[in-house]
Amino acid sequence: xxxxxxxxxxxxxxxxxxxxxxxxxxxxxxxxxxxxxxxxxxxxxxxxxxxxxxxxxxxxxxxxxxxxxxxxxxxxxxxxxxxxxxxxxxxxxxxxxxxxxxxxxxxxxxxxxxxxxxxxxxxxxxxxxxxxxxxxxxxxxxxxxxxxxxxxxxxxxxxxxxxxxxxxxxxxxxxxxxxxxxxxxxxxxxxxxxxxxxxxxxxxxxxxxxxxxxxxxxxxxxxxxxxxxxxxxxxxxxxxxxxxxxxxxxxxxxxxxxxxxxxxxxxxxxxxxxxxxxxxxxxxxxxxxxxxxxxxxxxxxxxxxxxxxxxxxxxxxxxxxxxxxxxxxxxxxxxxxxxxxxxxxxxxxxxxxxxxxxxxxxxxxxxx
Amino acid sequence: xxxxxxxxxxxxxxxxxxxxxxxxxxxxxxxxxxxxxxxxxxxxxxxxxxxxxxxxxxxxxxxxxxxxxxxxxxxxxxxxxxxxxx
Numbered sequence: 001x002x003x004x005x006x007x008x009x010x011x012x013x014x015x016x017x018x019x020x021x022x023x024x025x026x027x028x029x030x031x032x033x034x035x036x037x038x039x040x041x042x043x044x045x046x047x048x049x050x051x052x053x054x055x056x057x058x059x060x061x062x063x064x065x066x067x068x069x070x071x072x073x074x075x076x077x078x079x080x081x082x083x084x085x086x087x088x089x090x091x092x093x094x095x096x097x098x099x100x101x102x103x104x105x106x107x108x109x110x111x112x113x114x115x116x117x118x119x120x121x122x123x124x125x126x127x128x129x130x131x132x133x134x135x136x137x138x139x140x141x142x143x144x145x146x147x148x149x150x151x152x153x154x155x156x157x158x159x160x161x162x163x164x165x166x167x168x169x170x171x172x173x174x175x176x177x178x179x180x181x182x183x184x185x186x187x188x189x190x191x192x193x194x195x196x197x198x199x200x201x202x203x204x205x206x207x208x209x210x211x212x213x214x215x216x217x218x219x220x221x222x223x224x225x226x227x228x229x230x231x232x233x234x235x236x237x238x239x240x241x242x243x244x245x246x247x248x249x250x251x252x253x254x255x256x257x258x259x260x261x262x263x264x265x266x267x268x269x270x271x272x273x274x275x276x277x278x279x280x281x282x283x284x285x286x287x288x289x290x291x292x293x294x295x296x297x298x299x300x301x302x303x304x305x306x307x308x309x310x311x312x313x314x315x316x317x318x319x320x321x322x323x324x325x326x327x328x329x330x331x332x333x334x335x336x337x338x339x340x341x342x343x344x345x346x347x348x349x350x351x352x353x354x355x356x357x358x359x360x361x362x363x364x365x366x367x368x
Numbered sequence: 369x370x371x372x373x374x375x376x377x378x379x380x381x382x383x384x385x386x387x388x389x390x391x392x393x394x395x396x397x398x399x400x401x402x403x404x405x406x407x408x409x410x411x412x413x414x415x416x417x418x419x420x421x422x423x424x425x426x427x428x429x430x431x432x433x434x435x436x437x438x439x440x441x442x443x444x445x446x447x448x449x450x451x452x453x454x
Contacts, residue, residue: 077409080402080409080412080413081402082402082434082436082437083401083402083412083416083419083428083433083436083437083442084428084429084430084433084434084436085429086402086412086413086415086416086428087416087420087427087428087429087433088429089413090413090416090417090420090429091429113409113410113413115410116410116413116414116417119414119417124421168408171408171410193404193405193406193408194388194389194390196388196389196390197388197389200389230408231408231409231410231411232404232408232409233409
């Protein structure tokens with residue numbers, strides 16, 4: 001059977017790895033997994049990247065089926081704490097790409113941290129391997145922004161009256177979001193650790209009156225809406241820090257926002273950059289998404305390109321995603337049955353009651 | 369007082385500086401390269417990928433690369449393993 005596309009991924013963290021291990025070894029209880037955390041992590045990181053047994057079948061326009069495989073790169077983002085371990089993770093990703101080539105894939109979708117292969121050096125490597133890669137960042141950003149628009153419409157909030165903080169603004173997805181949001185919101189706060197990169201981005205955005213640059217993440221807490229796109233391996237924000245009435249679109253993998261034990265009905269947090277598939281392809285064990293018909297934008301983009309038989313490196317390089325590019329890919333996605341996903345906070349759909357309670361807590365007319 | 373910087377150290381500073389969009393001289397030689405305050409996790413991996421590309425066939429995932437932390441330490445390692453390039 002021909003393989004049209006491959007998806008490269010990795011577990012988000014040790015809990016995720018544990019859930020994958022428990023699938024094949026039911027005797028791996030939570031307690032056992034916790035007790036053996038160090039040895040299991042070490043064993044996992046010693047293992048080579050591998051092709052999973054997921055047979056991804058996707059209906060394509062015209063009635064044909066395209067086939068795909070999921071490849072797991074055996075590293076955890078939290079383990080990247082030294083040049084040696086970073087190099088080891090890079091090696092796993094290269095290995096994953098070689099496996100994709102061996103599978104006969106015409107395009108590879110780079111999920112999570114594997115998207116480094118869509119950077120400059122990655123492109124060279126992909127050329128060497130003779131394989132087309134796409135980070136999926138264009139579709140991820142486009143989906144997140146449309147999901148945000150959906151929520152704001154439900155709240156009856158107008159973006160042009162809002163302050164939006166963009167965490168990880170100098171990253172590829174962050175830059176794409178900045179290009180769109182700078183044209184639409186009242187005030188945009190670009191937040192990241194590198195001031196120079198942020199200043200350069202602000203210059204690129206042109207003479208916008210209210211685009212600010214901040215390296216202190218706490219400044220983001222002043223915003224009505226936080227769009228979190230950092231590639232941090234651990235949460236950078238905690239829900240307890242957030243002001244009443246804050247909306248958060250979290251695109252992180254692993255997540256950028258950590259939830260405390262106390263529910264916060266006075267804030268609205270949703271997972272952004274997720275697509276709904278008309279024909280489900282079950283990747284939930286690997287994506288940890290709440291339904292079979294949901295998939296991350298980074299994977300969806302490669303699936304859409306494969307279904308359209310457009311085997312091209314749609315999202316590569318850093319900071320190359322334009323508003324037009326996002327428009328193109330989301331339209332192509334729609335033609336293949338991929339639309340912005342309904343809003344979920346973790347595994348829970350955000351329902352009308354959540355919105356009502358939120359509005360009651362923060363004052364209905366705050367941002368209309 | 370001027371500080372002596374080797375060719376390899378300078379090249380590493382340039383790689384990191386390009387990622388951070390700053391001047392190479394602003395990249396501290398003795399700061400831990402993997403410190404979250406300097407580079408995020410994705411940037412770290414991209415920098416390492418770039419270093420391996422520029423100093424090929426050096427392998428930073430090798431066991432003897434375990435204790436490398438700073439640019440200075442990395443440079444010394446690269447000088448030992450890819451001396452022809454320095």
